[in-house]
Amino acid sequence: MSPSNTYIRYKRDQKLLVYWLIHASNAIIKSFPAETTIPLNTSGEIKISTLVSLSEVISKRISPIPTSIYRLFQSVIGARRQTHLFFKQLAAEDPDPEIEASNVSHEYWLNGLVKAFAILGGETWLSERQNAPDAADEGDEDEIFSNKFAGLNLDGEYDEDEEEETSETPVKMPPRVQKKGTKKGKGKKGKKAKGKGKRATEGAEPADIPLESYCIIEDQTGLVTDYLLAAHSLMMEWSDLRSCMQEAWRRVAYLGLHSAIAGSFGHIAVAMLSKSQVEIMADFPGHDSFETIMRTITRGNPDKAQGMLRMVAPDKSSSDNSAGTVLGEEVDVREHMMIHAYEDLVDFIADFQKTRSGKPTKSMLKTLHWDPTLDLSQASSDVRLKWRRAYTINWLYDLVNVFSSEAVESRNLKGEPADLASVDWSIHGPWARSQRMFGLGEFAGEVTKLAMQKPGTDVRSKILPHLVFQLQCIVDSFCVVRGWIGDTITSPADDFCARRDIDPFLDRSLQDDGVGYLRGSEFMWAELKMAAIRNPEPEYNVVAELGARVGGDFKDWLGETLYKDGLESIPPSRFSNSNANGLWEYSPYLCGTGLLEALEIAHGASMFMWDRVREPSLIVHLHNMLVKKGYLDQPVDLIDELTNTYRNEFFCKGKIPESRFFSALYAVMLRDAGAKDSSSHEIKVQRLKRNVNTVHDFMDERFNSVYRTKSLARLLREAYWVPDRISDDEITVPSSLALLRLRRTKRVIDPATGAKTLADTVLLRRYREAGWSDELISWLVGALDDAQPLDEPPQPNGRLSALPPGYGHKILADSKASLHLDKGNLSNEEFFFRILKTDMRNQIVLGPCPILGLSYMWITLYCFHIFSRIEQKLKELKHPYYDRIYCDPEESKNMGLTFTVMEEEDGACLRVIAECLRGNPACVGDYFYWPEVGSGSVYSEEPEDELEDKHEHEHENGD
Template identity: 35%
Template structure:
């Protein structure tokens, strides 16, 4: 199946191939003398643009072949990969041309064939045919497995280090002796036979190939050819109009496939939110990641011409400018994954308006055009007739036609968009995503700023403005997901085969369910975010009062309290609530005021999910600020550890023991929990004095303005600015990487997560310098895994599991990770036995695993569950403000008990008038650790109240996810649905492979039992 990832890989490989052709031919030209008069085809000057025509590709390849002893095998493999990919694309066009005999399609198909023919001619000119034959005839059993991986390493070295030349006889050796020399051809079975050098000519160019010194024989660096600094994307093949249109069609087709697949994944996530209690922040984060995936894919597929990447352009390309006429030419085939089973193959005509998101596009376009007519936030009379009677309680199962459901969804979306723009523009006039609302109390929307910003900027333009080129595919995709989130909660989903899939709506589902638990606006519990902030501020004020003998110095908590009050206003006023906006005289009433004036949130699970996602992330940043600025948290964790280690506390206090495990690197130097030398450990971590020294304070203060100038609360309160609490949440990692998890550096990837196994599955093997065997490249991630306790064997076998036995993004891998580290180390062999996996083959070497974006989302969902509401590392589930209150209470209890006892340590330290309260507490803890005062330590231990210090008493949610209990497998979930009478299982789910435009390579690998039927089926009718 042609996926976005495969298409982008094809484009990248084509860029790499042209890079090599251009630079290698430039090396030939620069080493030749006078221009030829015999017409030998050698250009007079080097190529400085990086572009070539199809005919130029062939002639330059022939030129290289005349002056090179042999073409590097890695380049020939690259040629073969590009040809294979283009041939697969051509197969789709052959079907289109046969079933849709339009002259334009025929022209594009002809250009496809011309492109393949040119690639093949260039490939054969460079010795590709002979090389392919030698590969086919070689016996791979006689060669080590590492040889199969050597080509990729060679290609990376050739392209990235820029130390090769087409004139070299073979791949260049590195300093470790890697590669093949002219005297060792037998070690590389895939090396092409040496070509005979062209006979010397009497006329024409004479290449300077005379005797050279050893230094001169080094390959010519391509930077000398005049192309230094030209980006790789600039190396491409220039095609005619038909060729460009062909490429555009392929890109558009792949893009809508990507949207369709990601849409199904998100439909499933929002269905789990409504029916199975999945935290909406998890689905919201998956949605944000998916939108970013679509955005990146579109930008990478259409990089050249402005407007070519618009949704309008994509749809015109796929429908040949006529949607009605194009309906019926696309069909989808469902192919069972399991080979050897004669399962039924399903073929269905694709509803292109639904599957290509055309309905969603028309909703967005019609809304923008209607808003532009008045630009006062009120629909026109014509639009009002269409949308004013929207009924949120409409029974979708009782709709007589699909059109009736579509009209219900359209009316909802346009009403919702009116509320969105009115709320967003209430204090934001320019509609720019870099506007001033990003870091102040006037921000009206959590989680949807970018989408709301763009839609608002379009809606505010003058009537008649052509906005078609400004609506990009990811805007349409996000609107589709917004509509889907409500529809699936009402029992309506859309499948490529089954069309409209209906079931009873989720009973008693409230889109704000999780926001209500997080905020606790009604103060039902004291651990909600708002309640926790209120209690902590009260506790800090009480803590300033007199305690013990003499007056204690005041804490400097003013800035922190102001920050907490700021968050109370922002979250209490705007997260999940926009009613106050519609009370402004300049803003029209909500379009949902007849049923719910807060309909913008109450009728949008999507907005609630992405809003909660951002709220949790910001709440975590505030929590880290609180703990970084209230040192009692660190002091008490160190004291608790000492009391447990020395037996004064028999069982660890749950809250303190849990946060010690989660934030070990924040509480202890290098994350090492001390068993002796407790005072030294505390001093080593916090320094002799807790207040920051003046030079350090100036240095940290200098770093803050840069963050503040960025204008976002995420940058301003980034944990990377903190002194101690620098642990970043997974949501924070995703945001920093622009919602592209592949950009997260190895140094930041959390250990023992699915993201870790996904990155590990991409790790390649390299050839060892000492014995020539293949071994995993020693990446920073692998070094961190070993430092965390993974042995070489565990890393190697986990890699094999993630690229071979298991997908690296499944619940089974998650289970395996956490079975490796219970009490006592458990080897991967035992994990394999537990999971019923076969033993790894000795010496086995597997290629890096290529995952679809769908698979990546499924894996990240498991990590997000753990981050948001799990039991392993639930960074985002803890109410940090609420959890700080009992910690301060423990200190107050210790001081009261020691004061009542007249303890000598307490009296000595607390009667000193010059120290602040926090400094006295630090000195008391250190003195107790150093002097081992029995009375003091006993009273301290008695001050802990286990009944008030439970971790789960300070999390936002009613319960936390535990593996095996809160995360059903796909089959378990569908079994539950069947038992409840709402079987949502679609033909496009995880048990089947859905193909639009029949993938011939996939078909060839299927079982013989279904081959006959598949050969008669087509993906385009």
């Protein structure tokens, strides 16, 4: 996906554009030396004046110019124009020499770029696009360059068919320099590396110059101009992301979106901004703090900047969205730039540092009175801001006190002072082994580190934009619930509770029909303890201990904390006057991210359990045999869905047997034993290499012998919440994210048929392994590309009937709808979040077998219950298997029965097992933590195109 950050896209597109101009002009100069006096370019650098000259050379010999080059021009022009217009507003009211010089530089650049674009026929291309707009080109760099130059013809023609269909004899791509993210305090190193790169290119052949070295060179004013562009682009990105997050929490509170899905959005939004922050500030070491960026944009005075700034946005009516810009409404500078959140954070840290006792100072305490029931619609703007500030600082006090509580308690118990300023508060530090802040461990660690510094320590240079942004999103989530959405005020969400989605998952109230984790883990622990006594299965005790630990962490620190009941060494909650559990009750964001992490852990613990507890696998094999042999007229829904979802784990190579059932089971046992033997050494080596400190480390699915299926939440965490980093080897198949990648897979020409087909990739092979035929894949990709409607309902012999089991038509339709949204009216962030929402919903509440939304503890208990019923029936019938298997102290009871009955195929015993399954029917929906969509539950969020009609803004304008 194209980068959403304007500066990153600008730098990338500028390099690509300069690369093409230099290589194209050099090729012409070599072939027609008498036509121009311009020398060959061997440096990879050009000036704006040279850009115009090279464009004139190229326009005489290359026609037509590749469409992608026009788009690169438009992207670079659009980025410059957008920033120029923004800073031109600042200089208009109160001229500043540096800003004015930068604006002159911007103007010079824009004129040169526009002139070069016109020389190459850009204006004609634009007018043609107005009549027949084409799709955006999002090909990667390799494809752009190998294909464009393969079709370069110096006789004056450009073969567009060749551009699309061949990559033979491409111009050699320049080597890439591995760009390292510049960390805080490494500024000098970054500068040195930049200089070295330039010297290395002097006198080099263009093909040997790293792509990163291609640029339009500037003077010192140009460097300032670039920083202004970079700072403005970060501000625009966090503004767009903040709007997306506010909309997500609006959907949670008012429309029933699951809070864990919004929690995943929060992590990804922070990761997006962090990634841009690192990439951008590598060019400007030492200028990456929020304070510096804020002062640059507001010229050091936010209040003075108020009234001067209007939003600058792409002109949607323009022939090209990236080139046209318009001025929008005047913005509230402090709100738009998150200055309120930043100042609240700085004030909290300064106040906490004064005593490091976890209690506000007397002067701060006077400002922290807070009423959670305040009617915001009746409050003035000033009152609302004070209300939000008091909430923010109170909440931060509770956050740091809970997060640091174990370290502080340990210090107090030892009776010796600890240097809290030097403690490693990160998620990899010594205190990470105790899970006290589900969902926000990293954020809490960063804030705690700053708050625990010695009194008077100025931390402003260490506060980066992503930290302020995350705090802003946390605060916004509660404000949205109270009806404060952006710059509008509406009624609070009726009866909304931040813990709405946590409570069914844990089921602290122990409802009789509930399948909550807490009671399930307690029962499972007791069952495994008993099973360990009756069976020679030593690992049952290990699983029971893990289950007890995870359940204990959830009980003590998810949704509510021991802190609310008071700890001797920790001050009481700042929200004690209204709700001692305010840390959670007043933070939908914490509840969403906390629940998401808990679901990830619960799934990991379940895979750990199933890798060592055989009963679920044994039941699946017995069930398959009974269905295929006709002992069961209808499959048991729960077991059938589990079979389809985990078929690769339950059966060798995922092949569900139609006969020879004992051989299939025996092959699985051999496979599992071999996997366990081969993985045991790997596990020991890996655990020696790294510190297995947290529950995430301990339950890493890579260490399992067989059950290695990872949830999307786990994949995203391992990818540091950047979905593009998830490898094709691991991305969930099928899913909307996988379909998006499949849709963008390179097309190649089949030499036998001449038809275009998808290149043979890891992802394509995984789709095939999952049961998708080439015909079905081609049809699906074509349907996504051409907006062809899906047949509904699927015909018995139609393509949709060939969908692999477990992948319902509804999920396919949802994926198609997400991928086929009119992206022209959506930002990159909005488009991406809608795709991600489809996959997250399928794994939590919507899918036929949502792997994150299933109560595996209760499912496993069901399997033990079935075996218990079988044992009882065999005993009642005095079947010979009972004495043979259940009275043998050395026999593994459930495994022994399964092996015996599947090998001997005893009809009487098979009928007993079938009767037990029929008498205990289980629907997979019975084991969802949350009600199924469609049953009138709060999770029945409505389709995107119906949302605005139903929820047409009831908002009243704020003061």
